[in-house]
Amino acid sequence: MTAEVVPDAGHWYRVESGGAASTVRRAAERLGGQLGIGDNRIAELAIVAAELTSNLVKHAQEGVLLLRPVRSFDAAGVELVAIDSGPGMADLTVSSRDGHSTTGTLGIGLGAITRQASWYDAWSRPGLGTVFVVQVWPQPAVVVPAWAAGLTRPITGEQVSGDGHAVRVAEGRHQVLVCDGLGHGPLANAATEAAIAAFRGAPAAPPAAVVQHLHRAMSHTRGAALSVAELDPAAGVLRYAGLGNIAGTVLGPDGTRRGLVSLPGIAGHQRPVVREYDYPFPSGATLVMQSDGVxxxxxxxxxxxxxxxxxxVIAATLLRDAGVRRDDACVLVARTPA
Structure with a gap:
């Protein structure tokens, strides 16, 4: 199975009661059936969904779960992202062992999740809450963690987000996009979907040329702020071009933090000035891109x-801790491709 996983937007659930947990489990089973992952994997997916939501109900504060499909070129699976602001755990390895419990139960929840998962990752610290991500693919599956991943969340009261992200490899160019359609709701979402479709079909060109291509492709929409980054591991360089208020940050392996330049403008409107900037991007560096809802x-x-x-996991944690409810929000994180 290829390592290039392209997720759809999915659906967010607030998990505060057993009723919500049942809703998530049934939705996960339906999604698994729609994607054709097989009856045995659907049963195992149901266990994962039940245990993740049970943990949110028992232990979490402000627990939410994202359910979405993930796709590679030749298969599809189900991804669950559980996020909370609860007490957190000092040692996830210990907490994942069967028999470990903090509530007097049998303590098999996290162990059951890791056994059924095709791939999982998590981060937790006492007092800082927990983020747990799980993918369930048809068997057999060897899943390699994606080199870039993102999450979006709509403004409170909306069903769709005007923010979005995309990842592609075009003739060896590893590129990512974050887009913020003007305003909120369906029209903002339509602008971002147009940008994503144009990005996926754009010529294999440097970021500035890709941004110009998106600008031309979005003239029928209300427009958007957007940025495109390209990771070049051979040169140890990040190439970046942006219009509007998408923020980009490079976290160096030595703990340094460097902001990236995005010029004023609206993709799809007027005649924007587009410039491309190069930044050092050594092995071990991390790129974070975010909309102004973060x-x-x-x-x-x-x-x-x-x-x-x-x-x-990094994107989910930053979305939880820095995302605002009064705006659409998007975070994308990327590392040097292996």
């Missing part, structure tokens, strides 16, 4: 060990 005051040092986790 405040820029997060500090990675407030999350010990987080940069050692997968891009998806």
């Amino acid at each position: 405040v820029d005051r997060w500090r990675v040092e407030d999350h010990p060990g987080l940069t050692g986790r997968s891009p998806l």
Whole structure:
């Protein structure tokens, strides 16, 4: 199975009671059936969904779960992202062992999740909550963590988000996009979907040329702020071009933090000035891109060990801690491709 996983937007659930947990489990089973992962895997997926939601009900504060499909070129699976602001765990390895419990139960929840999962990752610290991500694919599956991953969440009261992200490899160019359609709701979502479709079909060109291509393709929409980044591991360079208020940050392996330049403008409107900038991007560096629905005051040092986790876990943690409810929000994280 290829390592290139392209997720759909999925659906967020607030998990605060057993009723919500049942809703998530049934939705996961339906999605598994739609994707054709097989009856045995659907049964195992149901166990994963039940245990994740049970943990949110028993232990979490403000527990939410994202359910979405993940697709490679030749298969599809189901991804669950459980996020909470609860008490957290000092040692996830210990907490995942059968028999370990903090509530007097049998303590088989996390162990059952890891046994059924095709791939999983997590981050937790006492007082800082927990993020747990799980993928369930048809068997047999060898899943390699994606080099880039993102999450979006709509503004409170909306069913769709005007923010979005995409990842592609075009003739060896590893590129990512974050887009923020103007406003909220269906029209903002339509602008972002147009940008994503154009990005996936764009010529294999440097980021500035890709941004120009998106600008031309979005003239029928209300427009968007967007940025495109390209990771070049051979050169140890990140190439970046952006219009509007998408924030980009490079976290160096030595703990440094560097902001990236995005020029004023709206893709799809007027005649924007597009420039491309190069930044050092050594092995071990991390790229974070975010819409303005995520405040820029997060500090990675407030999350010990987080940069050692997968891009998806990093993105989910930052969305939880820095995302605002009064706006659509998107975070994408990328690392040097293996």
